[in-house]
Amino acid sequence: MTCPKTLRNGPCGGVREDGNCEVNPEMQCVWAKAYERKESLPLPQAWRDHYNELRPPVDMRLKGTSSWINLVTRRDRQVPAGWNIADQCVGE
């Protein structure tokens, strides 16, 4: 995760005209790069759709632990009980 603002849900509004990062102008915005790739690579639509998923706040307790083990054990899928209540209520 190389976004200097540690953003998890896409590029912020500070992306520069050349597509580079607000914080580090020498670096391409990682979210802009990912967007470019998801649009241009021959990926299944379901994979493309991952880009727009609302990702939950990071569980800081997992810092320093193995992301592979957390993936396999599904520990990284645990979210707080009050997370994303609104999505169930869209259209109200």
Place this chain on the structure above:
Amino acid sequence: MSRLQELLEGDSRHVYTSEFATIDGAGMEKVIATAQRLSPWFDAVNATDNPAAHAHASNMAVAIAIKEQGLEPIMQIVCRDKNRLAIQADMMGAALHGIENLSLLTGDDVTAGDEPESRRVFDLDAPQAISVASSLSHGTYLSGRKISPAPQFYIGAVENAGAPPFDYRVERTLKKFRAGAKFLQLQICFHQDRLEKFCSGVATLVPKMHLLPTVVLLNGSRGMKFMNEKVPGIDIPQELIDRVEGSSDQGEAAYRLTLEQSLHALAQPNVRGLHIADFRHDDTLERLMRDLGRTPRQKLQP
């Protein structure tokens, strides 16, 4: 239901919001003077949250002061300075004081400000903060702990139609809508083609989202150059800078540009009004509002 919500969801007239001044000195003089100046023209005003990563009197203190002056506040919360506990506490504190309108954004990085050595937080990002505000409105803290009575927030957000990746900005609007945002105050966009494309994209993909594009009142080309060079995410076409710079009356040329941008923005789909940032602090604010067909409300009694 907040007055802003009633206005945006009604379909009568245009809705105008503005940026309240940043407050630094002790005492209420500047708050009162700014409220007097803005109240005849605006339906609601933003209490900003350390804009451009400079510390000022807090968003909540200013929002309460605005409300006490009889104006409707929109409390801005950025994700840069506080973690999820503090952000939820601020939202609940706002609700305690009857502040219902929120504008939730990621925020400029600390490197944009005058204390770039600060720790940046970003424990939440803007879509997550929107979702958390929605959870609170549905009677639940992020932890799942219940709240009764639940606060009634009218949640807004910000989007930059003028920053790459341009096509993505509409998808991001849908993400924010699904998380609970009902209106967007757009970042100033000097590229009319980008704004047009964004608004028509929103009209197709997120038809219920209310848009308030920002326009700025500037003195002349110096301010334009500053924004173009120093503010990431804002690009001003050289021909516009030249047009203002080459004029014998820069103030007038800058005003004509703002009026032109305002009329153009108001003509776009899903646009319900404008968000106006006044960097001139002269009589052009009143001139702009009158040129846009707005009649002043009675001034607040001091």
